[in-house]
Amino acid sequence: MPVLVNADTKVICQGITGAFGAQHTKGCLEYGTRLVGGVTPGKGGTKDDNGLPIFDTVRGAVDATGAEATMIFVPPAFAGDAILEAAGAGIRLICCITEGVPVQDMLRVRMRLDEINLAARGADTHPTENLITLIGPNCPGIITPGPKTGRGDSAGDPYTDSGCKIGIMPGYIHTHVSESRLGKTIGIVSRSGTLTYEAVWQTSQLGFGQSTCIGIGGDPVRGLDHTACVELFDQDPDTDGILMIGEIGGADEEDAADYIKRHVKKPVAAFIAGRTAPPGKRMGHAGAIISGGQGTAESKIEALRAAGVSVAESPADMGRAMAQAMGMG
Amino acid sequence: MKVHEYQARELLASAGIPVPPARVIESIDDAAGAYKDASRDAGTDLVVVKAQVHAGGRGKAGFVKLVRSASEATDAARFMLSNRMVSVQTGAEGIEVKKLLIAAGVDIAHEYYLAVTTDRATRRNVLIASAEGGVEIEKVAEENPKAIIKTPIHPLMGLQGHQAREVAFKLGMKGKQIGQAVKIMTALAQLYVDKDCTLAEINPLILTPPTADAPDGQLLAIDAKFNFDDNATFRHKDVQAMFDPAEENPGELRAARMGLSYIALDGSIGCLVNGAGLAMATMDIIKHHGGEPANFLDVGGSASEEAVTEAFRIILADGTVKAVLVNIFGGIMRCDIIAQGIINAARNVENTDGSKGFQVPLVVRLEGNKVEAGRELLRAAASDLPTLQAADDLTDAAKKVVGAVG
Numbered sequence: 001m002p003v004l005v006n007a008d009t010k011v012i013c014q015g016i017t018g019a020f021g022a023q024h025t026k027g028c029l030e031y032g033t034r035l036v037g038g039v040t041p042g043k044g045g046t047k048d049d050n051g052l053p054i055f056d057t058v059r060g061a062v063d064a065t066g067a068e069a070t071m072i073f074v075p076p077a078f079a080g081d082a083i084l085e086a087a088g089a090g091i092r093l094i095c096c097i098t099e100g101v102p103v104q105d106m107l108r109v110r111m112r113l114d115e116i117n118l119a120a121r122g123a124d125t126h127p128t129e130n131l132i133t134l135i136g137p138n139c140p141g142i143i144t145p146g147p148k149t150g151r152g153d154s155a156g157d158p159y160t161d162s163g164c165k166i167g168i169m170p171g172y173i174h175t176h177v178s179e180s181r182l183g184k185t186i187g188i189v190s191r192s193g194t195l196t197y198e199a200v201w202q203t204s205q206l207g208f209g210q211s212t213c214i215g216i217g218g219d220p221v222r223g224l225d226h227t228a229c230v231e232l233f234d235q236d237p238d239t240d241g242i243l244m245i246g247e248i249g250g251a252d253e254e255d256a257a258d259y260i261k262r263h264v265k266k267p268v269a270a271f272i273a274g275r276t277a278p279p280g281k282r283m284g285h286a287g288a289i290i291s292g293g294q295g296t297a298e299s300k301i302e303a304l305r306a307a308g309v310s311v312a313e314s315p316a317d318m319g320r321a322m323a324q325a326m327g328m329g
Numbered sequence: 330m331k332v333h334e335y336q337a338r339e340l341l342a343s344a345g346i347p348v349p350p351a352r353v354i355e356s357i358d359d360a361a362g363a364y365k366d367a368s369r370d371a372g373t374d375l376v377v378v379k380a381q382v383h384a385g386g387r388g389k390a391g392f393v394k395l396v397r398s399a400s401e402a403t404d405a406a407r408f409m410l411s412n413r414m415v416s417v418q419t420g421a422e423g424i425e426v427k428k429l430l431i432a433a434g435v436d437i438a439h440e441y442y443l444a445v446t447t448d449r450a451t452r453r454n455v456l457i458a459s460a461e462g463g464v465e466i467e468k469v470a471e472e473n474p475k476a477i478i479k480t481p482i483h484p485l486m487g488l489q490g491h492q493a494r495e496v497a498f499k500l501g502m503k504g505k506q507i508g509q510a511v512k513i514m515t516a517l518a519q520l521y522v523d524k525d526c527t528l529a530e531i532n533p534l535i536l537t538p539p540t541a542d543a544p545d546g547q548l549l550a551i552d553a554k555f556n557f558d559d560n561a562t563f564r565h566k567d568v569q570a571m572f573d574p575a576e577e578n579p580g581e582l583r584a585a586r587m588g589l590s591y592i593a594l595d596g597s598i599g600c601l602v603n604g605a606g607l608a609m610a611t612m613d614i615i616k617h618h619g620g621e622p623a624n625f626l627d628v629g630g631s632a633s634e635e636a637v638t639e640a641f642r643i644i645l646a647d648g649t650v651k652a653v654l655v656n657i658f659g660g661i662m663r664c665d666i667i668a669q670g671i672i673n674a675a676r677n678v679e680n681t682d683g684s685k686g687f688q689v690p691l692v693v694r695l696e697g698n699k700v701e702a703g704r705e706l707l708r709a710a711a712s713d714l715p716t717l718q719a720a721d722d723l724t725d726a727a728k729k730v731v732g733a734v735g
Contacts, residue, residue, distance in 0.1 A: 027661070076560060076563075077563065077564070100560045101560060102525055102558050102560045102561035102564075103447055103525070103527065103558050103560070103561070104447075104454075104484075104522055104525050104558070104561065105561075107447070107452055107453070107454070107484045108484045108485065110452050111452070111484050111485070168661070169660065170660035170661050170697065170698065172698065173660070173697065190606070191606065192604060192605060192606020192607065192609075192610075193604050193606065194602075194603055194604025194606060194607035194658045194660070195604060195606035195607045195610055196606075197658050197660050197697070198607060198610075198658055198696070198723075201658070201696060201697070218605060218606070220447070220449040221447070221449060221452050245606070247606055247609060248609070250449050250450070251449075251450055255450075271610070273606050273607075273609040273610040273613060274609040274612075274613070275613045275616065276609075276612045276613050276615075276616045276622060277609060277612070277625070278594065281592050281625075282592075283592065283605060283608070283609050283625055284590040284604075284605025284606075284608060284609070284625065284627045285605045285606070286558075286559075286560060287449070288605060288606075288609065292467050292470070293467065293471075297613075313617060314613070314614050314617050314723075314724065314727075315607075315610035315611070315613060315614055315723060316614060316722065316723035316724040316727075
């Protein structure tokens with residue numbers, strides 16, 4: 001059982017009638033994701049181009065379809081509200097693709113999600129299945145690859161059998177373990193989109209499959225962090241190695257290094273982008289900025305190495321660093 | 330987004346935080362009148378003239394001056410408005426100064442530091458205060474971390490009175506100073522949220538010496554700095570209006586208008602990449618192989634022909650660029666379409682002499698969907714684009730482009 005999503009995960013799209021939402025709804029259907037509907041307020045009762053039912057509210061979509069996951073494509077000004085609507089409607093996994101959500105919105109949204117989760121946790125210490133998981137915002141999403149059907153690229157004839165892609169990543173670069181040369185799987189977690197694809201590509205080329213790939217996003221305040229994903233992969237029996245791709249800014253990678261040192265037995269490799277980034281300049285992502293001497297690539301690399309992580313010197317060597325960590329390099 | 334000191338003062342004043350009287354002038358002729366106004370309002374002959382630029386190092390560059398007469402104020406204004414300011418933060422060419430702040434001088438009994446920012450680790454806005462104000466807070470944090478008081482602010486409740494009082498007592502304040510400080514801290518915390526700031530800083534917040542009217546002195550904000558969340562300016566027309574394009578790098582400004590993310594750097598190798606993380610990683614691999622990146626440039630996920638053309642223009646407008654590396658991971662979009670876009674853009678890009686077509690070495694690395702077709706197109710285009718080279722992989726691309734610069 002891979003991490004967070006699998007062939008049975010029923011997914012809806014919030015913002016399904018927008019250009020971006022519609023395009024990627026189609027892409028996910030073609031990959032083989034079990035997309036069951038979408039939400040656009042005011043368009044409830046209609047269907048999208050793929051024949052998926054559209055609802056006015058997330059609650060309506062959940063009641064009618066039993067959806068448990070959502071991907072959000074609504075504009076930044078409404079993204080925080082969309083996340084909380086999903087949380088309130090009983091969605092378990094919320095994937096916010098939207099880029100450009102204001103930080104103050106995310107502070108309030110995260111606090112509310114933490115409150116809901118705290119209340120749900122109650123006396124039980126391990127009911128993870130009852131908790132809400134947010135991925136993003138400003139992220140490519142999450143994918144658990146499935147075996148390729150060897151056939152088409154349409155919703156009626158999907159690219160994989162039992163794959164689940166929730167987001168905007170190119171599905172075809174991923175490899176299911178059954179089709180990997182080495183028969184080993186890597187769990188990948190990353191703050192960056194295209195750099196994740198690069199890592200997926202490299203590991204696939206080297207003969208690995210991927211268990212699940214999670215793009216946690218480039219914003220300073222977000223849902224899942226590196227540590228939580230490393231923990232999920234470490235506990236997943238279907239993940240053999242963990243590849244973590246970080247970047248400058250914040251202390252997420254240092255925190256993960258600390259967790260790895262204390263708990264993780266599986267091989268871990270990493271790459272940190274932004275060694276050459278000057279302080280005070282925001283490198284595209286709102287979260288990728290070195291400020292007050294904090295969040296440098298050096299401090300992250302040092303912390304990871306001290307935790308026994310195999311850190312790639314060059315972005316061309318992410319796959320090789322993983323292979324080395326697994327004793328297969 | 331950053332704003333000028335005079336705009337920061339206006340924001341503070343609008344929130345009820347006391348600032349010394351001041352005027353903003355744009356011409357030398359207005360200096361004498363502004364001096365007289367500021368001097369009269371504050372009842373002192375001591376006035377400070379400050380150049381309004383975002384760059385730091387103003388004092389050392391001679392662009393902050395204390396003056397004691399209208400003629401001294403005029404001389405200072407003449408110097409600042411007719412010379413470019415060169416400081417460690419501006420580069421050798423310096424920057425033009427268009428506005429001056431003329432503010433009444435104040436006697437200072439003590440300098441404090443006060444700021445609100447967002448702590449991403451705890452996901453809270455925090456009030457940061459120190460009794461060691463007037464200097465760089467990073468220095469204080471490094472040398473005497475205990476001198477910095479951090480107070481988390483609840484996202485919905487805001488800064489509470491008891492929190493602000495506790496900070497004021499810890500800063501060593503007493504009597505009427507406490508009430509003044511609580512009011513200032515509360516207003517600053519509220520302003521931070523209301524305007525979607527990423528930094529709201531008063532440094533120094535000063536205490537004036539005791540007078541008959543104010544036996545405990547008075548707290549005043551002397552200098553302030555605000556940064557705003559670029560993702561939230563859409564809902565603040567007043568913040569948008571404070572944007573000063575003259576303070577931005579022209580290439581960065583042009584890129585932003587096109588929806589591209591570009592940052593100019595000092596090296597000689599231009600980079601054009603899709604995705605922020607990959608763009609950073611591309612800079613890193615250039616450095617790893619001995620080169621120096623001239624810029625960070627993220628053309629966005631799709632890397633369309635229009636975006637690439639504009640990106641080439643921006644990169645080549647930087648005269649120091651000796652070679653360009655294009656690194657695209659064709660995920661959703663096919664590499665052959667991307668390659669054709671790059672070729673068309675390279676053919677059509679205008680040079681400084683008016684001619685068209687890429688002249689400096691151009692190394693293109695594509696990976697992903699239909700990559701072989703893309704590479705084939707690049708090889709075929711070599712006849713009319715002799716500086717174009719297709720790379721086999723990321724390492725090959727970095728070596729080729731570093732080799733081309735020599």
